[in-house]
Amino acid sequence: MRRASAAPVRGYAVSSSTADAYLEVPGGRVPYTPELRFLGGPDAPIPTMPCYRTIDATGQDVPGAHIPHPLSQDLALRMYGAMARLQTMDTMFYEAQRQGRFSFYLTCQGEEATNIGSAAGLGDQDMVFAQYREQGVLLWRGYTLDQFANQLLGNALEPGKGRQMPIHYGSPAHAYQTISSPLATQMPHAVGTAYAYKVDRLPRVAVTYFGDGASSEGDAHAAFNFAAVLGAPCLFVCRNNGYAISTPAHEQYKGDGIAGRGPMYGIPSIRVDGGDVRAVYNAVMEARRRALGQQPQQPAAAGQQGKGGGLLTEPAAAAGGGGGGGGYAAAAGPGPVLIECMSYRSGHHSTSDDSSRYRTSEEMRAWRSRDPVARFRSWLARQGWWDEAREAELRRSTRQEVLAALDRAAQVPKPPLTDMFTDVYAPIAAGATATAGATAGGEDDGGAAGLLPHLAAQRAATLDFARRHPGVCPPDVPLR
Amino acid sequence: MLPALARTARHHGLFTKAGVRGFASQVSEMTVRDALNSALDEELARDDKVYVLGEEVGEYQGAYKITRGLLQKYGPDRVKDTPITEAGFTGIAVGSAFAGLRPVCEFMTWNFAMQAIDQIINSAAKTLYMSAGQINCPIVFRGPNGAAAGVAAQHSQCFAAWYSSVPGLKVLAPYDSEDARGLMKAAIRDPDPVVFLENEILYGQAFPVTPQVLDKDFVLPIGKAKVMREGKHVTLVSFSKMVGYCLKAAEQLAKEGIDCEVINLRSIKPLDRDTLLASVKKTHKIISVEEGWPQCGVGSEISAIMMELAFDELDAPVLRVTGAEVPMPYAANLEAAALPQIDDIIKAVKSIA
Numbered sequence: 001m002r003r004a005s006a007a008p009v010r011g012y013a014v015s016s017s018t019a020d021a022y023l024e025v026p027g028g029r030v031p032y033t034p035e036l037r038f039l040g041g042p043d044a045p046i047p048t049m050p051c052y053r054t055i056d057a058t059g060q061d062v063p064g065a066h067i068p069h070p071l072s073q074d075l076a077l078r079m080y081g082a083m084a085r086l087q088t089m090d091t092m093f094y095e096a097q098r099q100g101r102f103s104f105y106l107t108c109q110g111e112e113a114t115n116i117g118s119a120a121g122l123g124d125q126d127m128v129f130a131q132y133r134e135q136g137v138l139l140w141r142g143y144t145l146d147q148f149a150n151q152l153l154g155n156a157l158e159p160g161k162g163r164q165m166p167i168h169y170g171s172p173a174h175a176y177q178t179i180s181s182p183l184a185t186q187m188p189h190a191v192g193t194a195y196a197y198k199v200d201r202l203p204r205v206a207v208t209y210f211g212d213g214a215s216s217e218g219d220a221h222a223a224f225n226f227a228a229v230l231g232a233p234c235l236f237v238c239r240n241n242g243y244a245i246s247t248p249a250h251e252q253y254k255g256d257g258i259a260g261r262g263p264m265y266g267i268p269s270i271r272v273d274g275g276d277v278r279a280v281y282n283a284v285m286e287a288r289r290r291a292l293g294q295q296p297q298q299p300a301a302a303g304q305q306g307k308g309g310g311l312l313t314e315p316a317a318a319a320g321g322g323g324g325g326g327g328y329a330a331a332a333g334p335g336p337v338l339i340e341c342m343s344y345r346s347g348h349h350s351t352s353d354d355s356s357r358y359r360t361s362e363e364m365r366a367w368r369s370r371d372p373v374a375r376f377r378s379w380l381a382r383q384g385w386w387d388e389a390r391e392a393e394l395r396r397s398t399r400q401e402v403l404a405a406l407d408r409a410a411q412v413p414k415p416p417l418t419d420m421f422t423d424v425y426a427p428i429a430a431g432a433t434a435t436a437g438a439t440a441g442g443e444d445d446g447g448a449a450g451l452l453p454h455l456a457a458q459r460a461a462t463l464d465f466a467r468r469h470p471g472v473c474p475p476d477v478p479l480r
Numbered sequence: 481m482l483p484a485l486a487r488t489a490r491h492h493g494l495f496t497k498a499g500v501r502g503f504a505s506q507v508s509e510m511t512v513r514d515a516l517n518s519a520l521d522e523e524l525a526r527d528d529k530v531y532v533l534g535e536e537v538g539e540y541q542g543a544y545k546i547t548r549g550l551l552q553k554y555g556p557d558r559v560k561d562t563p564i565t566e567a568g569f570t571g572i573a574v575g576s577a578f579a580g581l582r583p584v585c586e587f588m589t590w591n592f593a594m595q596a597i598d599q600i601i602n603s604a605a606k607t608l609y610m611s612a613g614q615i616n617c618p619i620v621f622r623g624p625n626g627a628a629a630g631v632a633a634q635h636s637q638c639f640a641a642w643y644s645s646v647p648g649l650k651v652l653a654p655y656d657s658e659d660a661r662g663l664m665k666a667a668i669r670d671p672d673p674v675v676f677l678e679n680e681i682l683y684g685q686a687f688p689v690t691p692q693v694l695d696k697d698f699v700l701p702i703g704k705a706k707v708m709r710e711g712k713h714v715t716l717v718s719f720s721k722m723v724g725y726c727l728k729a730a731e732q733l734a735k736e737g738i739d740c741e742v743i744n745l746r747s748i749k750p751l752d753r754d755t756l757l758a759s760v761k762k763t764h765k766i767i768s769v770e771e772g773w774p775q776c777g778v779g780s781e782i783s784a785i786m787m788e789l790a791f792d793e794l795d796a797p798v799l800r801v802t803g804a805e806v807p808m809p810y811a812a813n814l815e816a817a818a819l820p821q822i823d824d825i826i827k828a829v830k831s832i833a
Contacts, residue, residue, distance in 0.1 A: 188571025222568025
């Protein structure tokens with residue numbers, strides 16, 4: 001038997017280059033090895049992917065951190081302002097739900113840095129396919145407290161016409177796709193939209209957020225695999241916050257989290273400290289460039305925050321050892337990128353959950369002390385960019401604004417009863433012939449214009465019933 | 481002439497449409513397969529937002545050859561072979577429709593679409609409503625539906641009833657080549673998600689088509705049924721392959737003096753109540769025929785409509801001829817026993833005629 005004399009491939013001995021050293025199959029080129037060895041599992045564990053971090057737990061710069069996108073004072077203050085507003089807004093909306101002002105809420109406590117850091121790294125037109133714990137992304141993009149409050153109360157100003165549960169925001173103006181409840185279905189959507197951007201040659205990525213639990217769904221696997229096959233410019237941002245309602249992450253998966261799966265799909269992947277807003281921001285900025293097929297950013301010159309050494313860019317062809325085998329290399333050009341943000345869900349899953357039933361108060365206390373907002377505040381203070389007076393004022397004014405927004409939203413009536421029948425189908429334009437028998441205007445009150453006949457008939461019957469039985473319709477719901 | 485037609489054209493000097501003369505009476509034949517293929521071809525040419533995706537649609541020319549030639553003509557950006565994940569490629573197609581493309585998403589059969597049914601219903605059907613009119617999903621889901629021949633339970637289910645109950649979906653079921661062309665074009669041009677239920681047995685069947693049907697802008701209205709055969713004694717209403725069975729039953733019954741009106745629904749949602757009610761006003765008897773299972777089938781909906789809106793017109797109860805309430809057996813004799821046959825339709829008519 002020929003002795004193995006080439007460099008090992010992932011720890012396996014391989015033959016030196018000969019005509020017979022490789023297996024050529026439709027999936028690619030695979031080097032042979034004479035070793036019987038299993039990779040992964042307790043006998044041969046794959047090393048855990050480390051976690052990129054630039055600011056430590058006490059708010060100090062990590063020496064030698066790679067920071068290709070340093071934070072200006074302006075940007076840092078904007079980020080901190082958003083994180084603090086987010087935290088205060090969450091607390092107050094949560095309390096408002098407990099007081100019965102609306103039916104449901106969930107906070108992103110513990111994940112403020114993930115939300116804001118990632119949002120700050122995206123383009124304004126990058127379509128966001130969120131899961132449900134990403135209200136900070138909307139806030140960053142300019143969604144107002146009034147808009148949040150209107151959606152939570154489902155009133156007539158809410159562009160969603162009161163059709164969805166609270167926290168199911170959606171806003172095309174902010175490139176934020178309407179939240180959909182079934183988990184992980186948004187992941188293939190994001191890939192499809194990214195594919196559309198690629199076909200239309202738009203300089204945009206699609207971004208999808210999902211939790212550690214949602215990554216178990218079949219749709220997640222399909223999205224990862226497909227995005228790589230299509231070369232779709234899609235960012236996968238996993239919020240690994242340790243829990244899926246009561247299921248801890250160590251019961252959700254047995255492999256190396258979610259970032260560990262990415263390379264095996266052909267997706268460049270990174271694990272990030274989700275409590276470090278600067279790290280998240282840098283990772284997303286770089287991920288976006290890679291997704292669009294652009295060159296990675298070179299690090300800032302020495303002397304700026306963190307001394308940047310060479311960026312950890314591994315050209316695709318060099319990944320994986322061995323003689324010229326190519327390995328599991330992601331292709332060059334547009335394609336998906338995976339970012340796993342490690343953090344902790346400090347709050348309950350939602351207002352329908354009491355997490356003290358499945359985790360200890362010691363654990364929760366320990367994580368509260370690692371609050372990402374406090375950590376960044378501490379870093380800002382070290383730069384001389386923030387102080388307690390400004391902190392107090394920001395919190396006070398945010399509390400007032402949230403209360404005022406809730407009060408204003410409560411005064412607005414609910415959407416009218418007749419709105420129930422619109423948007424089941426696209427409206428029929430006057431004169432359109434595609435669908436038979438559609439009413440193109442001219443109904444009893446004009447409001448049924450554009451409805452298919454069976455819906456127009458149901459609308460008329462409902463209105464008629466409501467008029468004849470005035471007590472049936474709640475007083476804050478107008479008829480039309 | 482269209483390439484597809486050139487392959488299949490045969491002129492029938494005998495067959496002329498009543499009242500049509502000259503060139504317009506020049507009827508040729510086209511299989512349903514070629515009708516679908518030509519419709520897809522023309523729509524891909526008309527609008528570059530339209531694209532086709534699914535398993536085997538490209539290099540393999542389509543599992544049932546419906547997409548034959550399209551990859552060669554339009555390239556891999558417009559005709560995409562996908563990995564094997566219905567949930568995946570359906571979700572991706574839906575996401576691309578949200579972003580403004582117009583996908584035609586093929587399921588190898590509608591049975592496998594159950595692995596994607598959440599994306600079809602929770603995402604495609606409901607998003608326009610849940611987003612209050614802000615996010616459209618102009619997508620067509622298509623593939624063979626219902627029983628084929630000897631493919632057993634997991635390849636033979638009819639999904640017309642399930643999808644037709646969902647608000648936000650339009651559900652179409654072509655019978656002949658005219659239906660296939662006109663409804664496919666209507667579906668692709670429609671801004672709403674459309675479930676397009678084909679039939680494998682019909683793919684190879686040739687039907688007459690007029691030059692009007694072959695026009696590249698031939699579009700049939702969604703929500704309108706077609707009276708295939710006028711009659712005055714009893715109404716037979718059906719869709720897809722069973723329309724052919726009803727026509728054959730009507731032919732035989734005519735010899736015994738029973739005159740059947742045969743209605744081809746074409747559109748299961750929206751359902752053309754007006755055509756059905758007009759027919760029952762004339763015949764006072766109606767029988768629904770479908771391959772699918774009886775409980776909560778399309779016939780159940782028709783029965784309810786007749787009872788609610790035509791009670792005083794009925795001279796007999798509404799009858800339903802349906803498939804047997806079993807998962808489809810494999811053996812040919814059992815399969816035949818599990819599906820409506822022409823004799824079953826005849827027997828049903830005679831029981832109330």
